[in-house]
Amino acid sequence: TFQDIPPSPHVPVRICLGRFTLVAVAALLSPAPWRCLHQSLFVAPRETPHSRDVSVARFGMPAAGPPLPSQPMGVPWSKAGGPVLVELFLDLCCPFSKRMLHTVAGGVAASFEGKVNFVFHSVVQPWHAQSSYMHEASLAVLKLHGPDAFWKYAVAVTERQDDFFDDEVFEKSRQQIYKDLAILAHEQGFDDKKIMARLQLAGLGNAGNAVTQHLKWAVKFHRVRGVHVTPTVFVNGLEAGIVSSDWNADEWAAFLDWHVNKTTPGIPETWLVQGE
Known part of the structure; x- marks a missing residue:
């Protein structure tokens, strides 16, 4: 939008470029055009009481762009946390993600709790449309029953x-797939109706x-992190390309022991290079 610029005979044309206004100056004989240019390019629009009130009424917060999550992204395995952060970027419709999830949730995570x-x-x-619905259902479980339930449902x-x-859902509607996912949640002891x-x-449209909104945040988060292939693993903020969905519990344990204990017995040289 245009900024309010004091009338000046030296500024006959203003061109809007996104958030900023480029002032085309016909004459440069006085400092007035330079003041206008500076105001247009470098001075942010003033927040008015009206815009502030509308923002608070809509979002319950001051104007600050798109909605942001109020807590860190992702679902932790345990509240105990730990000094080593391992982030698993998984798709519920991906066979390789399934393999990694079942190995980690099947004992590895519990053995390294804390x-x-x-x-x-x-x-x-998105090339599997039902992937969105599967993740939506898991997020609904998260919202209603918490992180432990989320992990249980993801495994199920x-x-x-x-x-x-x-090939199984091609002829099914979105609503039918939702119902199948809700039935599966009910089998795990969760409230399928909710x-x-x-x-x-x-609503409409x-x-x-x-x-x-939670799904949008999840998608935005993995895009920002540059994740495309599933599964992808990050260790302490950096991608760990060495981690494989084929790993068994012993291989996970050897890899994590190195990071947890800072010891290296029996670990292949390639892992030492990766760890260092």
Whole structure:
């Protein structure tokens, strides 16, 4: 939008370029055009009482751009945390993510509780449309039942992953897939009716549902981190390309022991280079 610029015979043309205004100066014989240019390019628009009131009324917060999460992204395995951070970027519809998730959740995470902080990050792979619905259902479980329930449900969904592959859901509607996911949640002891309620459209048009914003944050987060392939693992903020979905519990333990204990017995040389 244009800024309010005092009338000047030296500024006959103003061109809007996004947030900034480029002032085309016809004459440069006085300092007035330079003041206008500086105001247009470098001085932020003033917040008015009206814009502030509208922002607070809509979002419950001052104007600050798109909505932001009020807590760190991802779902931790345990509240105990740990000095070593391992972030797992997983897709619930990906067979390789399933393999890694079941290994970590099947004993590795528990054996390193208090030492390693495992965090699950949802990665939707859009070429499988049902991937979005699977992650939406898992986020609904998270909102209703908490992190422990989320991990339990993620394991259960991936255990039945074949039921949600392309060839199985191609003729199903979005609502039918939601119902299948809610039934699976019910089998795990969760409230399927409340989960279904969270997955219903919130209004007309592209209103989304009760977990759409959380899903947007998850997608934005893995894009910012440069994650495309699933699974992808980060250790203490850096991508650990050496970690494989084929690893068994012993291989995970050897890798994590090095980082937790700062010792190296029996670890292959390539791992030492990676760790250093």
